[in-house]
Amino acid sequence: MLFYIFAAVAVLSGAYMVLTRNLLYAGFSLLLTLLSIAAIYVLLFADFVAVTQLMVYVGGVLVLILFGIMLSSRVHDKSVMSENTNVGWGISISLLTLIGLSYTIWQAGFSSLPWIQQADTNVLGGQKSTVHLIGIKLMTDFVLPFEIASLLLLIALMGAAYIATDKEKV
Template identity: 80%
Template sequence: MLFYLFALLAVLSGTYMVLTRNLLYAGFSLLVTLLSVAGIYVLLFADFVAVTQLMVYVGGVLVLILFGIMLSSRVHDQSVMSESVNKVWGTVITFLILVGLCYTILHANLHMLPWLETADMDVLGLEKSTVHIIGIKLMTDFIVPFEVASLLLLIALMGAAYIATDKQKV
């Protein structure tokens, strides 16, 4: 029941995000969508993926998008609104993709997948959480790639801050 609630919430907020013209409302709708997807990950016992979803997408990317929307909401005293070029073709293409996805799901023989046969077993086994094992591996075996990635992200952040500064000609 919770899965259907989170799935419905994700679909409805994602649909509202795509259809609204107000960019700030679209950003907050993206927040609801990402939180719903994190809830689905929790229901699937993918705790590391759920925490990563919250930390990276909700905590990082979404905050960056919202700050970008709020800081650039007015250009030359005009409000920035998204405009649809051709709503009819967008609706037709969206409907065709939806029909294709429904057809694929209904004809996929999902009951014959091998990993579904073991679904009645304990999902986590004897381990309490996958986060513990991934954290140990990340801080022991993969510490160098982790630090290199953090340095690259820091350099990218510094570059983005430099590009965003207002350069005054002296």
């Protein structure tokens, strides 16, 4: 039941974030989306990923974006508004990217590699190291999402720096 609640909050706040024109409200709805996704990770017993979600995205990227929005110059006490309203191209490009990435991951067949199957053996005698398994999964099965996440992080940092700059001096 909690999963469905957090999933609904993530989807609704994500949709509001994309559709609103007020950048400050979009930043706060991004905060709500990222927190609900971290809660879903906790419900799935992925504690490492949940803490990483909180530390990297909520703690780093979102704070940079919100500070960039708050420190940007305001024109006659009006809120900073987004000027781009072309949502159709964004949805179509994201769907094409999703289809392409899904096909590529499906065709790769990472789980059949012999050195990955050997890595599932016991590392510390009777105990399994979860960090070792996470490292192998990040560099094999999830290398593409890992790289995409790093690019999104870079884009968010560049966007926050762009928003924080004074456009009259440039």
